[in-house]
Each structure stands twice: as structure tokens, then as C-alpha cells.
Amino acid sequence: MPILLKLDEIEPGMKLAANLMNQYSMLRPAGHCITDRDIASLKRLVPDAVISIKDPFLDALIDFHDDTKDYEVSRRSRQSMAKVAGKISTQLRDGVTLDAKNVAGLQQTVAEMMDYILTNPVTNAVIERTMSWDDYLQEHSSNVFYLSLLVGNTIKNYIKAERERLSAAKVVKNAMDINPLATAALLHDIGMVPLSYLYSKAEPLTEEELEKVRQHPMVGADMLPELIDPMVKLIIKSHHENNDGTGYPNRLPGDKVNIFARIIRVTDAYSSAVCDKIYKKARHPAVVLHEMLYSPVSRCYDPVVLKVFAGIVQPFPIGAKLLLTSGKWAVVVRYNDKKPFNPKVVVAYDEFGDPESPQVAGVVRELGSSPDLIVQSYAGYDMTSLQNDSYDAELTDLDPKDMFDLHYP
Ligand SMILES: [Fe+2]
Ligand SMILES: [Fe+2]
Numbered sequence: 001m002p003i004l005l006k007l008d009e010i011e012p013g014m015k016l017a018a019n020l021m022n023q024y025s026m027l028r029p030a031g032h033c034i035t036d037r038d039i040a041s042l043k044r045l046v047p048d049a050v051i052s053i054k055d056p057f058l059d060a061l062i063d064f065h066d067d068t069k070d071y072e073v074s075r076r077s078r079q080s081m082a083k084v085a086g087k088i089s090t091q092l093r094d095g096v097t098l099d100a101k102n103v104a105g106l107q108q109t110v111a112e113m114m115d116y117i118l119t120n121p122v123t124n125a126v127i128e129r130t131m132s133w134d135d136y137l138q139e140h141s142s143n144v145f146y147l148s149l150l151v152g153n154t155i156k157n158y159i160k161a162e163r164e165r166l167s168a169a170k171v172v173k174n175a176m177d178i179n180p181l182a183t184a185a186l187l188h189d190i191g192m193v194p195l196s197y198l199y200s201k202a203e204p205l206t207e208e209e210l211e212k213v214r215q216h217p218m219v220g221a222d223m224l225p226e227l228i229d230p231m232v233k234l235i236i237k238s239h240h241e242n243n244d245g246t247g248y249p250n251r252l253p254g255d256k257v258n259i260f261a262r263i264i265r266v267t268d269a270y271s272s273a274v275c276d277k278i279y280k281k282a283r284h285p286a287v288v289l290h291e292m293l294y295s296p297v298s299r300c301y302d303p304v305v306l307k308v309f310a311g312i313v314q315p316f317p318i319g320a321k322l323l324l325t326s327g328k329w330a331v332v333v334r335y336n337d338k339k340p341f342n343p344k345v346v347v348a349y350d351e352f353g354d355p356e357s358p359q360v361a362g363v364v365r366e367l368g369s370s371p372d373l374i375v376q377s378y379a380g381y382d383m384t385s386l387q388n389d390s391y392d393a394e395l396t397d398l399d400p401k402d403m404f405d406l407h408y409p
Contacts (some may be wrong), residue, residue, distance in 0.1 A: 001064040001321040003055040003331055006379050007043050009321075010051060012036050014126075017319075018068060021075060048282070050379050055331075055348075058357050062346055064333040067318045069325065070122040074146060077113050078127075081142035081186055084109050089137055092193045092223070102226045110145075110182045114219045115372040124314045125150050127274065127285070133271055136199050140271055141186055147267035148185035150259070151305065151322050152178040181260040183228075184235035188264055191220025191236070199277055214240075214248045231258070239264040242300040254302050264300040266292070266309050269300070284381035286315030290341065291385070316343055318379065322367070325374045327351035333364060337395060341386060342368045 002017030012035055020028040022045065028038065032055075035126055042049060058064075071307075084106055091102065127143055161173035198205060205213065217240055221233040238261040241247035243254035247265075254262060273288040291297055293310055316322065320332040322345065329349035336343050348361045355361060367373050375383045 001055055001060045001062055001331075001333065002052040003058065003321055004050040004379070005053050005321065006050055006317040007039060007047065010034060010039055010053065010090055011157075011301075012039065013304065015054045017054045018071065020051065020237040022046075048276070050320075055319075056354070058331060058346070058348055058361070060402060062333050062364070064317050065123075065335060067121070067124065067126065068116070070124050070126050070373075071128060073117065073120045073122050074126050074128070077117055077138075077141040077146045077149075080109060080113055081145045082138045085141040085186060086135065088187070088190065089135065089193050092190065093196075098190075098223060098225055100225050103225055103228055105184065106186070107179075107183060110186060111179070113145075114149060114179070114182055117146075118153065122150070125312045126314075126317060127271070128317075135195060135196075136275065136277055137189060137192060139275055140268075141189060143275070144188060144264060144267050145182065145185045147271065147309070147313070148263050149178070149182055151263050151267060151308050152176075152181045154308050154312065155263070170366070179258075180229050180231040180235060181263060184232045184239070184260060185264055185267070187220065187224070187232070188236050188239045189216065189220065190223050191216030191218070193223075197302045218249055231260070234258055235261045237261075239268060240363065241265070243298040243302050247300065259302075259305075262305050266301045266305050270309070270313070281340070284378065284383070285313065286341070286378065286383060287315060287381065287385055289315050310340060311337065314343070315340055316367075320378055322351075322375045322383075323377045324372065325376045326372045328372075330373065330375075332367075336366065339366075339368075342366050345373070347373075 005014075014034045016028055016030050017029050019026050020032070023186055025211070031054075032038075042051070085283065088098070088106070090103070091098070096102075125147055127147075156176040156178055163175050164171065175348050176185045181280045192213075194208075195216060195344065196197050198209060198213065201209075217237050224233055224236075235258055238252060238257045241252040241254075241257045241261065241264070242265070243257075245251050245253035258264075269292065270285070270288055273283050274285045276282040289310060292301060293306060298306065314335050316332045318334070322330045322332070324330055324347070328347050328351060330345035331348045332343045332345050334344035344364075345367045346364055348356060348363050350356055367371060367375060374387060
């Protein structure tokens with residue numbers, strides 16, 4: 001099975017378990033034997049990456065969940081959307097205003113990608129960090145597009161089922177059109193294009209700059225041509241409104257905000273926190289998701305959207321090598337849908353990094369289920385914040401009625 005290793009844990013002679021991709025192309029194929037030169041070049045290109053390496057010891061012992069397809073779908077969607085986002089940013093920077101023709105071309109790509117995602121359903125959304133990007137906005141917009149579409153599809157399916165139940169109709173067509181969500185997710189931050197110099201500013205923003213940032217939802221909506229679906233503009237205008245009414249620009253409470261904007265509020269916060277910026281280093285998705293769900297910041301997000309989102313992104317990917325508080329190492333082999341912070345793991349390596357006996361390493365256990373199974377860190381990120389009271393909080397089943405109310409408040 002694959003094991004995810006940081007670059008400083010990788011040694012020459014190890015073999016890649018999956019294709020190693022950068023933004024647009026394959027750097028090395030699966031099965032490639034890593035050399036000293038590869039390690040040096042990766043350290044330069046993607047210093048924080050974790051790389052999927054074949055682990056022959058665990059291969060012989062464990063039946064693991066294969067998420068290769070999840071990675072493929074995620075990468076392909078985000079790559080195409082990054083191209084579109086990059087083209088739009090360049091045009092806007094060159095002073096070209098977006099006209100109906102630009103937007104029609106963009107909507108065509110959006111529709112193709114929605115189709116692709118629909119016909120290639122994924123178990124989980126993975127946003128891997130082995131790719132280096134030209135531009136933060138490109139990476140961010142394509143991530144928000146992908147995550148929002150997965151959340152939107154899930155909610156759409158719940159609503160369709162609830163409508164069918166209520167109407168006694170066998171099949172309800174088009175319960176919810178998520179096209180405006182997809183377009184808005186891709187374009188949500190175009191109002192930041194004129195302000196993109198702020199992303200590379202290391203010092204804190206001045207009050208004047210902050211005020212400009214607070215206006216980016218309005219500025220972005222105004223940059224779109226008149227002909228665009230008015231709902232797209234509405235979503236972009238309110239993608240920073242918080243559920244408790246503390247957001248900007250209008251401090252609207254959740255029930256006054258379009259459901260699609262509430263989805264982007266969640267995917268945007270997550271995507272922004274897990275990507276590097278000049279002024280702020282990326283935080284690990286597990287820490288970010290835990291904070292969004294269980295800390296006071298959760299008041300910013302629609303609780304049902306948040307729950308759907310937490311069912312789609314996994315804190316720890318398959319193959320994650322977790323350092324336990326016992327000093328031993330556990331490897332994630334399967335997800336736990338109800339308790340995402342408690343995936344199924346095997347304790348594969350001892351305190352010295354040597355393989356445990358097959359009798360120990362071959363037993364699948366639940367992370368957090370006993371005092372010797374508490375995670376300390378992963379890939380150099382401190383995970384102790386996950387050890388608070390709500391660490392093992394369970395995500396209860398979603399009630400389709402919640403979704404229905406959410407869509408028609
Ligand atoms: Fe934004
Ligand atoms: Fe954003």
C-alpha cells in the first residue's frame with residue numbers, strides 16, 4: 001500500500017506509489033525509483049509536499065482503501081479550472097473587461113467539468129499539495145470550484161430525494177440547478193485580482209487596504225457582464241457573509257444569504273487556510289477542519305453545509321504516517337465516515353522507525369480509541385489541538401429535511 005512521506009523521510013531507491021504531478025504535467029511516473037537528484041529537485045519545487053511511496057512491508061499485510069481515482073478526479077478538475085482562472089486573471093490584469101463571449105467560453109468549461117465530476121463520483125475530496133502553482137488565486141479558485149461542486153452535488157441529491165418523498169413522484173428532475181454555484185465558485189474572488197499585490201505583502205494590511213479587501217465581493221460582482229445569471233452576482237456579493245451576521249460587506253445573517261454563497265463561505269475558508277500565502281503559512285487540513293467544526297469559529301458557517309463538507313473532506317489521507325504520543329507510528333488504511341478524525345490505522349513502525357512485528361502491524365485499529373492511539377503530529381504539523389474534548393465528536397446522520405429547509409429557508 002502507499003505511504004505518504006515528507007521529503008526529508010524519502011531515501012534514494014524508494015519507489016513512487018502514484019504518478020507525481022506538478023501543476024500541468026507528470027514529473028515522474030508511478031513505480032519510478034527515487035534518486036538523489038529527484039529529492040533535491042522536489043525540495044526546491046515543492047518543499048512541503050508529502051509523496052506517495054510504495055511500502056512493501058505494509059503491502060504484504062494490509063488491505064487498504066484505494067483512493068487513486070479520488071486523486072485523479074480532483075487533479076483533473078482543478079487543473080482545468082486553474083487554466084481558466086489563470087486566463088481570466090491575466091485578461092483582467094491586462095485591462096480586458098469580461099464580456100459575454102469570455103463568460104460563455106468559461107461556462108462551457110464549467111459545464112464540461114460538472115459533467116466529468118458527476119460521471120466520476122469520488123469517495124472523498126482530496127486536495128494534495130505536490131503541485132506548485134504560478135499564482136495563489138489560480139490554486140484557490142480551482143480548489144473552491146472543486147470542493148463547492150462536491151458539496152453542491154451532495155445537497156442536490158438530498159433535496160431531490162426529499163422532493164420525491166414529499167411529492168410521491170418517482171423521479172423529480174432538476175431538483176436544484178448547481179450551475180450558478182459552479183460559475184460563482186470559480187469567479188468568487190475576481191474582485192481580488194486588482195488587489196492581488198496584497199497576497200505578496202508580508203506586513204499586516206493597513207486599515208485602508210483592509211477596507212479595499214472588504215469591498216472585493218461587490219467589486220467582483222460588478223466586473224461581470226450584465227448578461228450573466230444574476231444569481232452568480234448575488235452569490236459572489238455574499239460569499240463572505242457569516243452565518244452569525246458578523247461577515248462582510250453587509251453583515252447579513254445566514255438565513256438572508258443564498259445557499260450557494262453559504263457553501264462557498266465554507267469551502268473558501270478551508271481552501272484559504274490550507275494553502276500557502278506570503279503572509280501566512282498553510283495550516284494542515286486536519287487542524288483547519290477540526291477548528292471549523294468544533295471551535296467558536298464554527299459560528300461563521302452554516303451548520304448543515306459544514307456537516308456535508310466534513311463528510312466530503314478527510315482530515316488524514318490514506319497512507320498518512322501519523323506520529324502517536326506513544327512515539328510509535330500509525331498509518332491510515334481506511335476512512336471513518338461517521339468519525340473522520342478517527343480513521344482506521346495500523347501501528348506499523350516503532351519508536352525507532354523500524355517495522356513492528358506482523359502480529360502488531362497487521363491489526364487494524366481506530367485512531368483515538370485507546371490511550372496508545374492518540375496522534376501527536378503528521379508530516380511535521382502539530383496535531384495536539386485535536387486532543388481536546390470534542391476530538392472524538394461524532395458526525396450524526398444528516399436529515400434530508402435539514403437540507404430541504406436549507407435550500408428553501
Ligand atoms: Fe473572497
Ligand atoms: Fe476566496
